[in-house]
Amino acid sequence: MSEFSLEVFQNEFLADGATTMDAIVTVTASGGAGGAAAAAGQAAEVLIVDTSGSMSAPSTRIRAARTAAAAAIDGIRDGVQFAVVAGGEVATTFFPPWGTNLAVADNVTRGQAKDAVSHLAAGGGTAMSTWLLQAADLFASSTATIRHAILLTDGENREDPARLDDAIRSCVGQFQADCRGVGTDWIVSELRKIASALMGTVDIIPSPEEMEAEFQRLMESAMNRGVAAATLRVWCPQGARVNFVRQVAPDVEDLTGRAVPINPLTSDFPLGAWGDEERDYHVSVTVPANAVGVEMLAARVSLLAGPDVVGQALVRAVWTDDEAASARINPEVAHYTGQAELAANIQEGLEALKSGDERTATVKLGRATQLAVASGNDGTVKLLRKVVDVEDPATGTVRIRKDIDKADEMALDTRSTRTVRVGSGAKASQ
């Protein structure tokens, strides 16, 4: 069973009259055994592979998809229930052949599945709503509680966007999905919408050869999740309000809109399945003003594994007339506020670039470069440098490059939400 620990980073001091309290809550889980969940039949995995016509041009793509699917199947542990869905204009369950139930992984079924996917053929259109609904149907036939899908596509969804939105809505809470796009003909915002709603990640696989390794990696992390459903529970005192709850590491994801009210003072934020990992959350609340000297609890943040509270952190507020104390910004809060701003600037900068507004794009990507350099987010700096020429990272003076590779632009977009922890920067905390 996983052990969870929570830690709070905040400056608890508020100036007289101040009402906004920000805190970073770090949640660490250790000792979780994904293997136990698999053996107990608690885990289910559905591979969704795009088999639309575009996957055959270049033909390396469908061949790479077959190899990658086989690699992913190899990574499925014994006892895990699984299926492979082929996605076109409609989705078909490619394996198991009887179509409506999941197979239980062992040497025999893995072999059969690999044999099946070696015959995956491309042809037809792309209607992702049907893919998701097919996966949801398969999961619904299972009693597994840890439900994960990997979706691979190479193209744009070719159906009424409303149908995809409806499908996403009906899949929320049913399973989690990591989405990968191969090549550069798919739409980042489309896959991000799916991944974000289904509590997964989105990324680009620039060339077919990289598919296999990526699928192995994805499967490994999926198989290591031992806790089916973790929940962040946030309590605020009467008269207070949650401004936002945001995951800030390993990547930025706003959870505010996912709040499920438990009672007038408490909301739950579903976090999905957990393995041995660490995630950070930024909680911002507005509390009623109090007199100098008063201490109150601004938020009680609990972590639930299933229905059980397994950890708790207290976000306090203490009003003071010591301006030096109240003016200090907690380094973790400052850092993650910057990382969220970084992600927003990249996405808005790329958006501006697409619509031909180079001026806005330059400002936004310049600001992003400045933030990424200052916070030591080297991965993002590297991606930014493929899109802009950096003249002065300190002031964020950049020029948009004339020769931007589409894959680089998409990689920057999909990875814009990746964050680094405090202290990663060479210059941090001086």
Place this chain on the structure above:
Amino acid sequence: MSTTLTCPNGHSSTESDYCSVCGTLMAVPAPAPPSPVPVPGDDDGPTFIPRPKPPVEECPNCSSELDPTSKFCEVCGYDPTTGSLPKPPVVSPAASDVAPDDDAAPDAPVTGTWVVVVAADRAYYDRNQVAEVQFPLGVPPRVIELPVAGDPVAIGRRSASRGTNPAIDLAGPPEDAAVSHTHASLLREGDGWSLVDHGSTNGTYVNETTDPVPANTPMPLKAGDRIYLGAWTKLTLELHPDQPN
């Protein structure tokens, strides 16, 4: 064990560290000598020592119990010493220019055409200090007529890649880049309109409020209400009565 604890403000709390209702610290040592001397020696009991309760005063505004140690009513924020409610809006645009401030719309059936006037508000822009967005000069207000019924009227910025094409589009020119692509919507409700913010990045403000409207919660509007969003955008909801002719 379900010991009920009482916090210094008189709430019954399920938590022993901070009150589960108002968040007040529970384990404050009583400042004054407690009149009913707590029985010492029982270390396993709740650590909270009940504070002698002064005569209970009620908040004149919301009738909740007032905490004598607090400057304000813990529930509604009323200040008994000045007799005022929490800070009046700072946002009040020096531009009381457009505010037809009479909500005295009688019970007469409301008929007419609802419109939204899109304008750039200098006072609001100056308060926001969004360096990345310039204040658009010399832009005449736009009037957008709202439909009689039907789907929500989207407020945001159009984007081909995100598939947004809101009826009230701040993508410009001039663009207000601080408006989210899917920012908010106006919902037809009965004779009037409500505003709902879709969890926008920078929030939506109605009239003279300093706090953004809560996300995903419809807020009823009336004719003359001002909606502030982005770096400089002001939307004014107006009802143009039907001209009998």
